[in-house]
Amino acid sequence: MPEIGGSDLFVLEFGDILHYYTPYTTTLFVLALIFTALAILSRPEGQVDIAFGGDAYYAKETAVSEMRFRRFMTIACGLATMGAMGSGDIFNFTLFASLVGITNVGIVAAVKSRHVLDAAYEYGIVAMVATLPLFGGAALILATTGTLSIPALAAGASAVPLIGKALLALGVIGEGMAPFYAAKAEMFRAPGAPYVIMCSLSSLLIFLRVVEIAITI
Amino acid sequence: MIPDYSIGLLVAFAAAGTAFFALMRETDGLHRLLLTDLVEVVTLAFIALVGTDLAEALILPGLVVGVSELIALSEIYRVKEGYVRPPAAGLQIEVMESAPGILAAILVVYGIILSGFSGGAVAGLGVIFYFLSRSHNERFELIETASGYSWVLWIVAFFVFMLLPQHWFFAVMLAGAAILVKVMAKMSLIGTMRGGPNA
Numbered sequence: 001m002p003e004i005g006g007s008d009l010f011v012l013e014f015g016d017i018l019h020y021y022t023p024y025t026t027t028l029f030v031l032a033l034i035f036t037a038l039a040i041l042s043r044p045e046g047q048v049d050i051a052f053g054g055d056a057y058y059a060k061e062t063a064v065s066e067m068r069f070r071r072f073m074t075i076a077c078g079l080a081t082m083g084a085m086g087s088g089d090i091f092n093f094t095l096f097a098s099l100v101g102i103t104n105v106g107i108v109a110a111v112k113s114r115h116v117l118d119a120a121y122e123y124g125i126v127a128m129v130a131t132l133p134l135f136g137g138a139a140l141i142l143a144t145t146g147t148l149s150i151p152a153l154a155a156g157a158s159a160v161p162l163i164g165k166a167l168l169a170l171g172v173i174g175e176g177m178a179p180f181y182a183a184k185a186e187m188f189r190a191p192g193a194p195y196v197i198m199c200s201l202s203s204l205l206i207f208l209r210v211v212e213i214a215i216t217i
Numbered sequence: 218m219i220p221d222y223s224i225g226l227l228v229a230f231a232a233a234g235t236a237f238f239a240l241m242r243e244t245d246g247l248h249r250l251l252l253t254d255l256v257e258v259v260t261l262a263f264i265a266l267v268g269t270d271l272a273e274a275l276i277l278p279g280l281v282v283g284v285s286e287l288i289a290l291s292e293i294y295r296v297k298e299g300y301v302r303p304p305a306a307g308l309q310i311e312v313m314e315s316a317p318g319i320l321a322a323i324l325v326v327y328g329i330i331l332s333g334f335s336g337g338a339v340a341g342l343g344v345i346f347y348f349l350s351r352s353h354n355e356r357f358e359l360i361e362t363a364s365g366y367s368w369v370l371w372i373v374a375f376f377v378f379m380l381l382p383q384h385w386f387f388a389v390m391l392a393g394a395a396i397l398v399k400v401m402a403k404m405s406l407i408g409t410m411r412g413g414p415n416a
Contacts, residue, residue: 091275091278095278095279095282098282098286099282101286102282102285102286102289105286105289105290105293106289109289109292109293109296112296114297117293117296117297118297120293121246121290121293121294121297124286124289124290124293125240125249125250125253125290127286128253128256128257128283128286128287128290129237129240129253129256131256131257131260131279131282131283131286132233132256132257132259132260132263135260135263135264135279136229136233136260136263138264138275139263139264139266139267139272139275140263142267142269142271142272142275143222143266143267148271
């Protein structure tokens, strides 16, 4: 069993469901924690569009109610990402991954721009369809091995089918995780820097984590 | 002899293929949103096929994630298409004037006898029908508060299971009653979803 994450630093047990932190996942967890704190503290950017060929410019104001909602969604996204980093249960991981998908839509949903909403809607449909391979992969792993615990699967009691791993990875890719941004690239046009960047960061972290899971189990 | 699980898996994959094909062909935004439901149901079928207690417990979070995605996307669709006009007056059907009281009472009483998840669903159905048929100028904060507190009681029951297992019967009763109120309260809100001041 390849141990790419290193040995466990901390294990939090809830019965047979546990959260574990290796040096690898701890790094990702701390990154998500720091960025969530930054998003709580910082104010949103004031985006400025310059009219081509002239001196005119448009400053886009962010209303307080919109900012509050987006900050809430950003914090939720940060919490879901942190949960996914430490989770030692494949189904919990898939739930956290789809929660990150929902909050990513939420972060840009408050922006009253038709273009951004269109992009968010299209991404949301892809993310919703991606729950099929995501949960399907977890269910296949449960059906063939009888457990969802990552440490138990890593111990190698029974082999995890390749199709299960492939479906899991496909599901995460479908949720729009880095580097497969195709579905949600347009969403990043939404103004409000610290919040939109959370979409990027959470996707990147989730992808790094699923790579670790797929190699470990 | 092919095992049942493989046959089920085959059917689920076929259904998923059909759903993906339909999504590929459909271009209208709202219809595509409705078609994603087809995919969601197959997702739940994948989990249900495992057929163990654990799989049964996993269906609920899977369903909740699916429903919350559906609600979020519906809201985005409503905003982006600019549908802000409140819906017109309710249905004008005679049976909806006379029947709600007795039907709702029967369903609620039967639901309380059943208790638990299924009881909550049955009683909730009665309350949905009542709110759907009658006007609903009620204090919905009360329903939501009751729902919130009963959820807390449900969690308390789980802690009793884990920390004081000798009091399991008390915890079972607490969880059964709390989830009844919780499911019923949440479901009853569906009956009021037709615009208006309190909805």
